[in-house]
Amino acid sequence: MNHGPNIPDPDGNEDLFAALEADLDNDSQGGDVADLANVRALRPGYLPHQPKPTDPPSDGGEQVELVPTDDDHDDEDGPSVYVDDPALSLSKVPVERRREPLLPKWASNAAQFKAAARWAAGQAAYVTAFHAIRLPWYGAKLALRAPRGLARTVGRASRWVSDAQGAPMRGVAVRREDAELYLKLTRQRDAKVRLRGLIAAVAGAIGAVALSVLWVMSPGWTHLALLAAAVAAFGKLGAPADEPLISRSVVKNKTPRLTSDIVERALMSLGIAGMGKGAIAFPAPITRDGPGWRADVDLPHGVTAGDIMERRKRLASGLRRPLGTVWPEGNADEHEGRLVLWVGDKDLSKTGNVVWPLAKDGRHDLFNPIPFGRDPRGRWINVPLVQHNVLFGSQPGQGKTSAVRVLASGVALDPSAEMWTHELKGSGDLDPFEAVSHRFVSGIDAESIEYAAESLKLLRKEVMRRTGALKKLPRDLCPDKRVTRQIADMGIGLHPLACIIDECQNLFADPAVGKQAGEDAEFIIKIGRAFGVILLLATQRPDKDSLPTGISGNVSIRFCLRVAGQIENDMILGTSAYKNGVRATTFRPETDAGLGYLVGATSTATAVRTAYLDADATEKIARRAHAMRTAAGTLTGHATGQSPQTSEPNSTLLDDLSAIWPPKEPRVWSETLTTALAALRPDTYGGWAPEQLTSALKPLGIEPGQISRRIDGKVVNRRGFDRDDLTTAIADRNRKRSAS
Template sequence: MSIETTPSSAPDPDWERLVAGYLNAPGEAPVEKPATSVDLMGDTPLTPAWTKTRTGWKSRAEVGRVNTVRGFRKWLRRQATEHGHASQIGRGIWRVALWVQGTEGAQVTAARHEVQQTQKDYKAAKWAHDRRLMPGKEKEKRRREMEGAFADSASAMSKYRSAQRDARMRRAVRGVAALAPIAGVEGVGLQLLGAPGGLAATAATLATFALIGRRTTAGELYTDRDAKIGDGDRMTDDMVNRVYRSAKVIGSEDVVKLLSPCTLTADGSAWEVRLELPDGIPASKALGATPQLANGFGVSVQQVSQAKGEREDWLTLRVTLKVPFTGKPKRGPLLTVETVNLWEPVPTAVSERGDVMAVEWFEKTALYGGEPGSGKSAAANNPLLSAAMDVTADLYLADGKGGFDLSPFEEIAQMIDTDGDPEKLLAILRHVWEEVLPELKQTVKDHRVRKFSEALAAQDERVRFTILFIDEWASYMAAASQEQQKELDRLLRLITQQGRAYAMIVIAATQKPDSNAVPTGIRDILSTRWAGRCMTPEASDTILGKGRASAGYNAQRILKSQRGVGYLQTGETSEPVLTQSYFYTDEEVEVILRRAYELRKAAGVLPVAVEPEVTILDHLIKAATATGQGNVSRAEAFDYLATVDAEFVQGDGETDAAYATRAGTAIKARLDAMGVDVPVATMQRGAQRPRGWRLDDLTAANSNIR
């Protein structure tokens, strides 16, 4: 593979960024480019700077140890095949022996056959000559034939012996040529180093025989064409091209161009390479062939990830050495920060490369989806907890499951429903639409601006974030009447469409966000998407968008052991990114929300507690309960009411009779205003029989109006 450098007179920004990526470890600040020109292919090769540190050497040593063990195991498996070194040495000795034997044996055999044939002819001629009853002339003829056959036999024997002598001489010369180096090496080794030298010479001789016998009888050589990362092999250019060809991404004659070398990441957890696809092959074809690529690399489909580059033909291929995100999730940053500013990107997850995935929430809405147990609630907790740590954010929360996920937010939420009551959700949406949003719109008009901004927030404290979070919208719709369903749909649609410019963030979470769970008109305008594990590719597409699963972003492939893992797609990333959300335990959530409560208390932005109205009937019940007798007289009721209501305080100069009449009339008027008629009963107070109210009558009247 060749790497072209860009002339200094015409620098290439992409090349500079690529070089910077290889000179720095992940997460480190870029190294300043030296003022002098540097030959990148000369004295300073593309070696990451971290490799020269103590951590780098330790990581490289560990990688070397693992690769050595894997290489030895692979060597052992190879020995049982015809490519094993024992087989190679045997073939080498046999081939050397055949060379020493030579082809003279064929000439000796031919000469022997000729001798045998002439001897047979001589015996036949002699037998014919030795017959006695034969005319003289015929006898003479047979004698001449016998003598000729004898001469031919003698000549053939001479040729045979000459061929034997020539074969022995040639074999001896070749034998000396074959054995002399072996003997010489052995002698020199023994002379210089003794027994170790002899062993070394023997090893060299065997290595030579193995080299001679490297090619099998069929002419095949050992090759690592089937090398796989899953077997411990290193990623190479040939491997990448072989796998992409076998996956039918490129043709059998096509070649992918590597924009960077195949390198092991700094932490030794994955192989990475940037590549360019041949002309006419879109990136979507490669993205959709992830299972086939995983098969070629010998790993699980979860270990292969591809990301589109700046161009349609650029890809970044990453193959991890083990299934990612199967360990403990990373510690969330909210445990250590003092405050959060929602005007800035908020860290919510980490990618496979360990990069922090930060999401901008201004002018954004979000949809979280995934089957039960996929970590959807934990993922959605990240923006909620971040908003809780920003004192300029007002929370309006609703849980259609009627669970306890949102209960810890009750003290800081402006309005909250944890019962899954459609009427309560309707009250929340009406309040946001009729009171909150008009006030935010008026703020924009007062400043004559188009939308909210951080600069405007510094000028006017009325500029605040509004977080509307609804979990399991389908549950609300299932429990609501038809009229309530229409009103809920109308209000949520209006708030979602009009609230973006006024820092209103709508977040919906559901198990399967189809048209029944989240209305299509609302789901389509929710910009940020998070797809946890799904049962089908269609469910994954429902969250991320049609065609994403076939393009390689299929949440069905997420394993159950990968809790909190999902594809995150934001307005900042054109393609979904596989991430693992930060996870906070119940205890950590309490710690964060306790700090959020103190921050809001210090800023004076805690929700105003609405005290329930205490009616005259409540006062009478408390007075009757305080007597411990199951009833209360008028005088006892007047004394109690005088301590909680100034209207029942006896005025100066007011007679007892006048006071009793006025107080009794006031009680009757208030009860009538409530639509309650409590009978005035006579009760026993020692020797007296005063008039008053019984506790049973008061309690019954109270239960009728509640």
């Protein structure tokens, strides 16, 4: 066989090519002939053999004359170039080798190891308690079965001594009238009976003597132990075959182990083109991962992990598992065709509430991510806030406000962070944070909406101020022109500032202030993140009118609980999220409350069940945060009028109000009073809004009310105060002073 001119291989692979050709030569049938040709084509210096004009024809026919074609003029364009460079083939191609971990993931991960140990200890404790409670019943059952067990024991012993098992053979001899065989069997039986009878008698005598001595020589508690042991032993022997003594403490779910066959069958049932038998590969073994199974799958060429994620319901059907146990996701560290399929032992909605690690004690540094919740595998997912903005969205009743509480609690537990809290529903869900908020409002009325709009306007000015302050810092202290913990602690007004607006659709959809509020929020989101200003927005109506696209398109972290359709899904999670399989529409109403997709805080979209904080838990966190801020001296604004540390509110305000109260006016609007107070004492009351006056007077027992005025022929209603309430409060104060 001609292999062309003998050109040396510059890469030293001559022996390797020769070995490959030899192997293929010996097995060159069917498709292997093509493989042989491909190997030879890659061999350096190989030129396929062509008959020359002078070569004799191989079949004995006429000689072949070569006719030149256009392809024979390659020399004019230069030498041919290999598309697949042989110098980079086979041994020259670097192979990436990844070492498998020495320990399984549940043993190498501290959190998963603790979870496994906690589960094992809990299981053992439960089984022990279950059977301990039933010990009296077990004893009664053994006592009832003991006589039957004793009778069975005596019967088996007598049959053994009398050689009852040989009776059928002797019966055969009698029926055959074989006297010789019968006599032989009888003699054998007599010998066995004598020997076994002697053994039984000796054993019985020794046992009786030993039991008598033990009974006489041992204390009383031993008699009870012997009696209990005898009852237990005979009761065990007397148990019916179809009635076990011990009840089952745990009924095991018949959940099959996840295998490659099950995964392949489920993926094939999705109806994706190219997903046939043998089309997928498993680059790693299917292993336990937390409370479930993990399967790494290489999908067919052209199929992405998103194609599987968008068919999650059908995949769960193919696996024959509940929807809440099936969680497919991609692996961005590998390639788009790598699928990580995690199948849990239990539906995520039935795993109980997630306990927040800072609920009972501890403080938080806002420059570190806040613990937010757990993913389906039980791993903690943390959310960074500094240099980020967060958007929450869901239908009503799906746990949106509870998710806001978690991050708001993290902000509150950092004494250096300033909180502006706006709850525009009026339900009081965020009222615990009033005691630590620089600005606070709770309500759905026009005044509350205007207050929130004013906050965004002030926040925009604050961002502008911070840009100038940060610009003045030396480059060695602030090389990236971003606020750091070191800069925040310098006391130059660059501390973290988090503005929370729950039910923000009521603000942005307001015809009077909504447009300007949207522009201010967009400016803050785009510019403020580098200067320590954080915006947290939550909405239950994610549409273009209630959530401006400039806001939804620029937030960096998004959390979406159940929503109704694709438009709402993509408004919160970003364009094409639904198409890529990240679908909050698959969450079940109420059943999956608190469960949503988190985008931006992790490398890939992650399903997260948020930690649960009810009103009482949030109140305790707020009190702890208030104590921290009081000790650090960081209570400002609205929070100073709500401080529980103040046993007697500032009574100077009462005197100032009495001084500026308009004559002959029994009731006055709040705006009029704050303007007059600011003119009286600019340093004290300058910049006060009506809400701050309301907060300051509330501890004194003075509540605002609606006051009507006719202006230009129209009736205008605004909130204000009554002079009689002020007079009563001053009288009460003076009475207390006189009594003391």
